[in-house]
Amino acid sequence: MNFAINLTVNGMRRAVELEDPRVTLLDLLRERLDLTGTKKGCDRGQCGACTVLIDGRRISSCMALAISHDGADILTIEGVAHGDLLHPVQAAFIAHDGLQCGFCTPGQIMSAIGLIQEGQAGDDLERIREGMSGNLCRCGAYAGITEAVLDAQKSLAQADGRRSA
Ligand code: FES
Ligand code: FES
Numbered sequence: 316m317n318f319a320i321n322l323t324v325n326g327m328r329r330a331v332e333l334e335d336p337r338v339t340l341l342d343l344l345r346e347r348l349d350l351t352g353t354k355k356g357c358d359r360g361q362c363g364a365c366t367v368l369i370d371g372r373r374i375s376s377c378m379a380l381a382i383s384h385d386g387a388d389i390l391t392i393e394g395v396a397h398g399d400l401l402h403p404v405q406a407a408f409i410a411h412d413g414l415q416c417g418f419c420t421p422g423q424i425m426s427a428i429g430l431i432q433e434g435q436a437g438d439d440l441e442r443i444r445e446g447m448s449g450n451l452c453r454c455g456a457y458a459g460i461t462e463a464v465l466d467a468q469k470s471l472a473q474a475d476g477r478r479s480a
Pocket of ligand 2 (some may be wrong): 334377413414416417418419452454
């Protein structure tokens with residue numbers, strides 16, 4: 316028996332038939348929708364490499380059953396830039412050397428976007444470190460990552476201020 320679900324992924328409606336209700340959202344994204352930017356690190360909810368936003372909330376997609384998110388709006392790393400224009404968080408990661416090998420970076424960026432949207436990032440490096448603590452980096456690029464999130468948070472707040480002025 317197949318199970319039909321509908322998702323909006325990076326703004327596009329996707330209808331998917333699942334042969335197995337145990338398929339994780341991570342495997343669905345990578346293996347069925349060819350969205351391989353979302354990485355599989357531990358596959359057990361411990362590293363954050365698979366972080367995506369579901370209805371605006373950060374989630375480890377390796378721990379999410381795809382079938383449980385029928386109708387959800389999903390944002391992955393492939394959907395954050397606008398054409399050649401990088402998302403401010405992406406640009407800040409480059410500016411602050413917030414990566415080395417890059418394996419954890421999609422998850423770090425999605426988590427940072429979620430953290431900033433939650434309004435929890437503040438302007439305090441310690442709070443940012445705590446808010447990003449679910450995203451591990453084997454290369455230890457934490458100093459650059461934290462600076463990048465702080466910088467992106469500031470530039471997004473300024474852009475919001477300009478829009479509402
Ligand atoms: S791959 Fe999902 S938390 Fe590590
Ligand atoms: S940049 Fe290599 S794991 Fe984070």
